[in-house]
Structure formats: structure tokens, C-alpha cells
Amino acid sequence: MSVATISQSRLPRWLNAVGPYVVAVVVSFAAAGVFIGLMGFNVLRAYETILFTSFRTPNGFIQTLLKFVPLTLQALAFTVPLAAGKFNIGGEGQLIVGGIAAAAVGIVFAGLPGILLLPLVLLASVVAGAIWAGIPGWLLYRFRISEILTTVLLNFVSFQLVNYVAVEIWPDPAAGHPTTVPIGMGGVLPLLIRRPPLHVGFFLAIVVAGLVYFYLTRTVTGYELVATGANPRAAHVYGIDVRKLSVLSLVIGGMLGGLSGGIEVAGLHHRLIEGFQSNYLTLGILTGLIAKGNSAAVPFVAFFLAVLEVGASALQRTMMIPGEMVIIVEALIVLFVLLSDVVRR
Amino acid sequence: MTTPLVRMQGIHKAFGDVIALQDVHFELMPGEIHGLLGGNGAGKTTLMNILYGLYAADAGDIFVRGQKVTIHSPRDALSHGIGMVHQHFLQVTPFTVAENILLGTLPKLGSTGHLGEATARIRELAHHFGLDVEPDARVEELPVGVRQRVEILKALYRGVKVLILDEPTTNLTPQEVDALFQSLRAMVDEGVSVVFITHKIREVMAVCDRVTVLRDGQNVFTVPKSEAKEEDLVRGMVGEQLDIAHSFLFAGRAANEDAHTFGDVMIDVRDLKVHADNETLAVRGCTFDVRAGEVFGIAGVAGNGQRELVEALMGIRPVAGGKVTLNGMEVKGGETTSLLAQGVAYIPEDRLEDGFLPLASVAHNLILGYHRQPPYARGWLLEWKVIFQEAWRLIKEYKIRTTGPDDLAANLSGGNIQRLMLARAFAHPMRILIAHNPTRGLDIPSTEFVYHKVMEQRNNGTAVLLVSEDLDELLLLSDRIGVLYRGEMVGILEREQFDKYRIGQMMAGTYKKQPTD
Numbered sequence: 001m002s003v004a005t006i007s008q009s010r011l012p013r014w015l016n017a018v019g020p021y022v023v024a025v026v027v028s029f030a031a032a033g034v035f036i037g038l039m040g041f042n043v044l045r046a047y048e049t050i051l052f053t054s055f056r057t058p059n060g061f062i063q064t065l066l067k068f069v070p071l072t073l074q075a076l077a078f079t080v081p082l083a084a085g086k087f088n089i090g091g092e093g094q095l096i097v098g099g100i101a102a103a104a105v106g107i108v109f110a111g112l113p114g115i116l117l118l119p120l121v122l123l124a125s126v127v128a129g130a131i132w133a134g135i136p137g138w139l140l141y142r143f144r145i146s147e148i149l150t151t152v153l154l155n156f157v158s159f160q161l162v163n164y165v166a167v168e169i170w171p172d173p174a175a176g177h178p179t180t181v182p183i184g185m186g187g188v189l190p191l192l193i194r195r196p197p198l199h200v201g202f203f204l205a206i207v208v209a210g211l212v213y214f215y216l217t218r219t220v221t222g223y224e225l226v227a228t229g230a231n232p233r234a235a236h237v238y239g240i241d242v243r244k245l246s247v248l249s250l251v252i253g254g255m256l257g258g259l260s261g262g263i264e265v266a267g268l269h270h271r272l273i274e275g276f277q278s279n280y281l282t283l284g285i286l287t288g289l290i291a292k293g294n295s296a297a298v299p300f301v302a303f304f305l306a307v308l309e310v311g312a313s314a315l316q317r318t319m320m321i322p323g324e325m326v327i328i329v330e331a332l333i334v335l336f337v338l339l340s341d342v343v344r345r
Numbered sequence: 346m347t348t349p350l351v352r353m354q355g356i357h358k359a360f361g362d363v364i365a366l367q368d369v370h371f372e373l374m375p376g377e378i379h380g381l382l383g384g385n386g387a388g389k390t391t392l393m394n395i396l397y398g399l400y401a402a403d404a405g406d407i408f409v410r411g412q413k414v415t416i417h418s419p420r421d422a423l424s425h426g427i428g429m430v431h432q433h434f435l436q437v438t439p440f441t442v443a444e445n446i447l448l449g450t451l452p453k454l455g456s457t458g459h460l461g462e463a464t465a466r467i468r469e470l471a472h473h474f475g476l477d478v479e480p481d482a483r484v485e486e487l488p489v490g491v492r493q494r495v496e497i498l499k500a501l502y503r504g505v506k507v508l509i510l511d512e513p514t515t516n517l518t519p520q521e522v523d524a525l526f527q528s529l530r531a532m533v534d535e536g537v538s539v540v541f542i543t544h545k546i547r548e549v550m551a552v553c554d555r556v557t558v559l560r561d562g563q564n565v566f567t568v569p570k571s572e573a574k575e576e577d578l579v580r581g582m583v584g585e586q587l588d589i590a591h592s593f594l595f596a597g598r599a600a601n602e603d604a605h606t607f608g609d610v611m612i613d614v615r616d617l618k619v620h621a622d623n624e625t626l627a628v629r630g631c632t633f634d635v636r637a638g639e640v641f642g643i644a645g646v647a648g649n650g651q652r653e654l655v656e657a658l659m660g661i662r663p664v665a666g667g668k669v670t671l672n673g674m675e676v677k678g679g680e681t682t683s684l685l686a687q688g689v690a691y692i693p694e695d696r697l698e699d700g701f702l703p704l705a706s707v708a709h710n711l712i713l714g715y716h717r718q719p720p721y722a723r724g725w726l727l728e729w730k731v732i733f734q735e736a737w738r739l740i741k742e743y744k745i746r747t748t749g750p751d752d753l754a755a756n757l758s759g760g761n762i763q764r765l766m767l768a769r770a771f772a773h774p775m776r777i778l779i780a781h782n783p784t785r786g787l788d789i790p791s792t793e794f795v796y797h798k799v800m801e802q803r804n805n806g807t808a809v810l811l812v813s814e815d816l817d818e819l820l821l822l823s824d825r826i827g828v829l830y831r832g833e834m835v836g837i838l839e840r841e842q843f844d845k846y847r848i849g850q851m852m853a854g855t856y857k858k859q860p861t862d
């Protein structure tokens with residue numbers, strides 16, 4: 001056994017895992033601080049805004065939890081296929097078609113009672129996401145076309161789709177922006193807190209994250225998925241149908257991506273609004289990368305990034321510092337976390 | 346006393362935390378064949394790579410003809426007259442032999458004007474040293490043994506005075522080994538000195554003038570052959586930990602075998618045909634069977650269809666023709682999981698590629714292939730408690746050096762990875778064992794361990810198919826040996842008929858079936 005592994009294993013496990021993150025965060029903030037300072041802003045106030053806006057007011061905290069939901073689901077839509085060695089860059093498209101399906105069901109069956117309509121709305125979003133990721137999955141299985149390409153391309157298709165639905169099929173002419181009419185009241189996610197409003201999507205996201213973790217670590221197919229990602233050739237040699245599992249991983253990713261869209265529609269907007277996907281794909285992938293693909297770490301990282309995101313908008317509002325600064329911080333964190341692995345090798 | 350041609354002194358070398366060489370001394374006298382003997386991982390290759398300029402030593406000096414030198418690259422080494430033939434050499438296979446030899450010596454790209462002259466010189470060298478090679482042949486059409494001669498000629502053509510050969514007999518037939526030894530003698534007569542790296546004592550005794558034994562990166566001793574006793578060499582290589590009297594490697598298979606009987610046919614292969622990756626036939630009509638309680642060895646130079654044969658038997662690669670029956674079940678392709686569940690154990694050839702999940706835990710690795718069946722799984726859920734208990738047991742029994750079942754498998758060293766493969770294969774009751782090069786890259790105690798495990802299984806009635814590139818290993822363990830040549834089973838010998846040279850002829854495809862056979 002090498003000396004380094006002995007000394008490393010003497011450190012408590014959690015410290016071993018968390019240490020690099022702390023370093024990465026501190027270094028990234030320091031780097032951003034230099035920029036903010038050079039731009040002539042008050043660095044300490046900027047830090048304070050980024051980190052504490054979420055915790056100063058109830059509104060800030062609720063905003064953070066609301067961002068946490070799509071971030072977590074989008075990150076899982078990325079990390080589950082990644083566990084099988086597949087890159088799902090189509091979380092955005094899956095979110096959009098999930099939202100479209102949720103809106104469509106919510107509008108068409110607007111009269112149904114909540115006990116029927118809400119599950120239907122969410123189910124529709126999951127199925128739509130699964131189909132949207134199943135197409136790249138099928139192309140991969142049948143023709144070995146790279147899923148990276150096809151998932152990205154389908155994002156662009158979904159942009160057209162959302163426009164078509166919001167402008168041609170169920171437009172709300174009063175909105176002044178491509179938007180559909182609202183879904184039936186039965187399709188709306190119940191609120192946990194009334195003012196400021198927080199819907200149950202937060203719990204839903206945590207439960208789903210738990211299910212994903214359970215699936216990957218406790219079930220036989222979850223094991224096969226991880227084995228496929230760890231070494232597809234060895235998995236194949238030992239009787240695992242690697243190609244099927246690659247497709248399955250993408251479909252599961254699509255279901256998660258679709259659900260994130262469904263929750264945005266049913267929980268937040270109650271209708272389909274063009275552009276509702278925000279920058280959740282980028283943030284989801286950043287979350288997945290910072291979590292190093294570990295689905296168990298995703299909710300924690302997602303919460304942290306949600307805090308930064310809420311801080312970012314406050315930064316822009318109150319200090320006139322471009323919010324993109326925060327994206328730079330996040331990207332730097334990814335860089336340093338990944339770098340810390342290289343250094344420790 | 347004459348000055349040594351090469352002297353290495355106080356050589357240290359570490360790779361990260363692994364200390365490969367520790368204060369190692371080595372001397373090569375003019376006109377000698379110097380054996381460098383040691384088990385896998387002893388540091389032989391590393392020491393000579395330092396002399397050849399591939400690695401820089403962390404400490405220590407090198408003297409050539411008494412002059413202290415620094416060697417930064419193989420180019421430097423060549424300028425001091427030092428050449429090396431590695432175990433895995435790189436050749437430009439679409440080029441001819443002559444072109445490969447000249448590569449890097451031509452003054453200008455494309456200046457092939459002297460090719461004719463050079464070809465004549467190569468032919469002369471080849472003839473002189475008995476290195477039978479046709480300079481105009483294209484390398485891709487040549488068998489491994491001939492390609493190795495090309496590498497030796499390449500060094501000789503550059504006029505080296507010190508020729509380092511790293512385990513040159515791997516993948517040679519016994520005939521080719523004899524021929525190589527004769528060539529080495531011819532070279533020594535011409536004033537070339539040879540460093541002969543090997544882990545086989547017999548080879549040292551056959552060809553070397555002196556021998557230096559390395560163990561765990563340290564000198565054990567250096568003796569002239571005349572004073573070297575085999576027993577001392579064994580001790581030198583393995584140290585005190587090995588029970589030599591009960592060792593398969595050094596004491597052979599136990600003689601009292603009368604009681605042993607073979608059972609039913611467990612592996613039945615009829616006229617099997619299997620495709621290689623490039624859709625050509627790699628196995629072209631193989632017929633043999635393996636009975637319970639029998640070790641059936643498959644000999645052959647690597648690349649004669651062994652891999653495809655084994656993969657077809659395990660259901661990993663589809664059967665293209667003929668019929669394979671394992672334990673009464675017909676195998677056509679895709680049955681791997683149920684074969685494993687029925688007690689067909691498998692040790693794949695390429696452990697890193699074919700059997701190892703670096704990015705998963707040790708426990709994940711230990712259940713691969715068995716993860717769908719009890720006790721590891723109940724229904725669609727994994728039983729982690731049982732898995733961890735089993736994993737701990739296997740880690741202890743197989744001496745896998747790791748922090749525990751949840752350690753990342755990528756942290757394991759090569760020998761430990763092979764132990765993990767063995768633990769996985771041997772952890773379940775088995776009726777058939779299919780092992781492909783199970784001891785490649787293992788040190789002596791681990792090799793010994795594998796031999797004991799294999800023979801224990803055989804004695805308990807398991808049918809063992811042992812595919813190996815190491816003919817000595819096959820001769821040691823097998824009850825019968827089949828020889829694979831270009832995808833065909835060119836002969837099957839009973840243990841009483843074992844004859845290295847006859848097997849060698851079969852491996853080379855030069856054996857003519859006698860009418861009496």
C-alpha cells in the first residue's frame with residue numbers, strides 16, 4: 001500500500017471529501033473578489049450580498065428553495081446518465097417538453113378535480129421527458145449516434161415547440177409574450193407556505209433525489225448502470241447488457257428533466273411561458289460537475305448554487321454588479337474541484 | 346581485472362510511493378551474457394530502462410568502460426553502444442523489415458537510396474548471427490518470434506556493444522528459444538555483451554555466464570553460473586516466505602496421482618468457429634472436451650484465436666459455427682450471466698479491460714457478474730450487508746490490500762487487482778473454471794497461490810480450461826494440452842506424451858502429423 005493512501009485514510013472520510021470543496025469555494029471567491037475589486041466595487045459587501053441574501057428575508061429564502069427544485073432535478077438528469085457513462089446535455093429540452101406536456105394536460109382537462117389532474121399533469125411531464133430523451137437513446141442503441149449531439153439538438157427543437165404551443169394552440173393574447181392560458185386549478189401544486197408562496201415541489205425534489213440515490217445504490221439495475229459507467233467492456237464481459245443500460249440511463253435522465261419542467265408549470269407559473277427554462281441546464285450541469293457526478297451530493301450542491309443564484313440577482317439589483325460574476329464563480333468552483341482531483345493523484 | 350563494460354552503482358528509483366529500486370548495483374563485463382533474474386515487480390525492467398535512458402534514476406551513477414556517463418534518452422544510450430529490446434516493442438507493421446530497421450537511422454526523410462546496400466548488410470548480419478529474417482518481408486505478416494529478431498537486428502545494425510533483452514522468451518516456441526540462445530552465443534563471440542532479463546531459472550542456467558538476482562528492488566546476489574545452484578537462485582528470488590518443497594513452481598506437481606480419476610465431460614466443443622472483431626474467422630473449427638477433475642491446457646503463441654475461443658465459451662462472443670456445451674447447456678452467445686450462476690468461473694485475460702471497474706468500489710467489483718443472484722441480491726434489491734460481509738471475508742482470505750469493501754477500486758495495485766479477480770472467481774462453488782493467463786504479471790507467491798487454487802479445484806472435480814502463453818505453466822498443471830495454431834486445434838497430447846519441442850512445433854505450425862499418431 002502506498003504511503004499516501006495510508007495517510008489519507010487516517011483523515012476522517014468526510015473531511016477528505018469536503019476539504020477540496022472548501023478550498024475550491026474559498027479560492028473561487030477570492031478570485032472573484034479580485035475582479036470585483038478591480039471593477040471598483042466594495043468587495044466585502046459583494047460577498048455579503050452573494051452569500052446572505054438567501055437568509056436575510058423570508059422572501060430570499062423561499063426564492064432559494066424555489067430555485068433549488070429545478071436545479072436539483074436538472075443536475076440529476078445529468079448525473080444519472082453520467083453514472084452510466086452517457087452525457088445528457090438535453091435537460092433543457094426535456095424540461096421544456098415536460099412543461100409543454102404538463103400545460104397541455106392541465107389545459108385540456110382543466111375541469112378535472114385536483115386529485116386526478118395533478119398526478120396526470122406531473123405524469124405527463126415525466127413521460128414527455130422520457131420520450132424526449134428516449135429518441136437520443138434509440139438513436140444511440142440502433143445507430144450508435146453520440147447522445148451528446150442528439151440531446152443538444154433536441155433542445156433546439158423544443159424551443160420551436162414551446163413557441164408553437166404558446167403562440168398557435170393555447171395563446172393568452174393578454175400576456176404580450178408567448179404564453180399559454182393557465183392550467184386548471186386542479187393541476188396546480190399545493191402550497192406549503194402561503195406568503196411568500198412556496199409549493200410542495202421542494203419536498204418532491206428531495207423525495208426524487210432520495211429515490212434516485214436508492215435506485216443507484218440499492219437496486220440490481222442501479223448496480224448494472226454504475227458498472228456500465230465504470231467500465232462498459234468489463235460490464236459486458238460479465239453479462240450486463242450495456243447498450244440497454246445506456247438507453248435506460250438516458251430515459252431516466254429524461255424523466256427527471258421532464259419532471260423539472262412539469263413542476264415549474266404546475267408549481268410556479270401555472271401556465272407555459274416561453275423562456276421558462278431560464279439557465280437551469282447550465283446550472284444543472286455545473287451542479288452535477290461540482291458534485292463530481294455523485295447523485296447523493298447533488299441536493300447539497302444544488303442548494304449552495306441556489307443561494308449563489310439568489311445572491312447574484314441581488315448583486316445586480318442592489319450593487320449594479322453584473323450577475324454573470326456569479327456564473328464565473330460557479331465555473332471556477334467546478335474548475336478547482338476537478339483540479340483538486342488531478343492534484344491529489 | 347578488466348574494467349566492466351557497464352557499471353551501475355547505488356541506483357535508486359521510486360514511482361510515486363512505490364520504491365522500485367533501492368541502492369542497486371549491477372556490472373556487465375565485456376563478452377558475457379549476464380542474467381538479470383527476479384520475479385514480477387522485482388525491478389528488472391526499471392533498472393534496465395534507466396540504463397537505456399528511458400527513466401532517470403533518483404540517485405546513483407552509471408559508468409561505461411570506466412567513464413561516468415549521464416544517459417538522458419535512448420539516443421544517448423545508443424551513442425554509448427547500448428541497445429534494448431523491450432517486451433512489448435513498437436513496429437511500423439505495414440513497413441518491411443529493412444525499413445523498420447533503418448527507421449531513425451536515415452539521414453533524411455525519404456532518402457532510401459541506400460536501402461539496397463542496407464538490405465544486403467541486414468541479410469549478412471541475420472545470416473551471421475543465425476537470426477533468420479527476410480529483410481523484404483512486411484512486418485505485419487510475421488509471427489511474434491520473427492518480429493523479435495527484427496528488433497534484435499535493429500540494435501545490431503546500429504552497432505550496439507551492449508544488448509539488453511527484456512524477457513525475450515515470452516511468446517517464443519521452445520525451438521525459437523533454442524535458436525535465440527544460439528544467436529546470443531554468436532553475438533558474444535563477436536564482442537557483444539548481453540543483459541538477459543528473465544524470471545525463469547532454467548533459462549539462466551541454459552544461456553548465462555553470470556547472474557544477478559533482484560528481489561523487491563534490491564540486490565540479492567551476483568554469481569557466476571558455475572557457482573550458481575538452482576536452489577540458491579530459487580531462494581534468492583522468493584526469499585524465505587515461500588515453502589519451496591510444496592511449491593508447484595519449483596517442486597512440480599505431486600506424484601501420487603493414482604487415485605485421481607476424471608469424471609463426465611463438462612466442456613464439449615465441436616467444430617467451433619468464432620469471428621474476430623474484424624469479422625474474419627479467428628477460431629476455425631476447434632474440437633475438444635474437458636472432463637470433470639481435469640486441467641485441459643491450451644497452448645499457442647498469443648493471437649492464434651485463444652481470446653475468441655474463451656469468449657465464445659463464456660457467451661461473451663457469439664458462436665459462428667459448430668457447437669459448444671458447458672455443463673449440459675448449449676452456449677451460443679449472451680448466456681454469460683446464467684453460466685456464472687451455474688458455477689462456471691471465469692478469469693479473463695485482460696484483467697484491467699475485461700474484469701475491472703476502476704470507478705466503483707472494491708465490493709462492487711467483487712460481485713460483478715454475480716450481482717443478480719442470492720445471496721448478493723434478493724429480487725431486484727441488493728443485499729449490501731451480506732455483500733460487505735462477503736467482501737471482508739474475501740479481502741482477508743485473498744490478502745487484497747485495501748482499506749475495505751468501500752475503497753475505490755482504482756486505488757488497488759496490479760497484483761491486488763488480480764487477487765480481486767481470483768477472489769471473485771473462486772468465491773462461489775464451481776463446476777467449471779475457465780482461466781486465461783491467470784498468472785500474467787503476478788509475483789512468485791501469488792503465482793504459487795493461483796496454482797494451488799487451480800489444482801485444488803481440479804482435485805475436487807472441477808473441469809478446468811487453462812489457456813496460457815506460458816508453456817511451462819501448462820506443462821506443470823495440465824492433464825492434457827491442446828495446441829492452437831491459426832484458430833485450429835492442431836494436436837492434443839496426454840500428459841505422458843508431453844514433449845516441449847513437439848508442442849513447440851505445433852505452436853509454430855511446422856508439426857506434421859505422423860501417420861501413426
Ligand SMILES: Nc1ncnc2c1ncn2[C@@H]1O[C@H](COP(=O)(O)OP(=O)(O)O)[C@@H](O)[C@H]1O
Nearest residue numbers: 360363365383384385386387388389390391392
Ligand atoms: N512507469 C511506472 N509507474 C509506476 N510504477 C512502476 C512503473 N514501472 C514500474 N513500476 C513499479 O516498479 C516496480 C518494479 O517494476 P518492474 O521494473 O517492471 O519489475 P520487473 O521488470 O522486475 O517485473 C513494480 O512495483 C512496478 O509496479
Ligand SMILES: [Mg+2]
Nearest residue numbers: 386389390391
Ligand atoms: Mg519487467
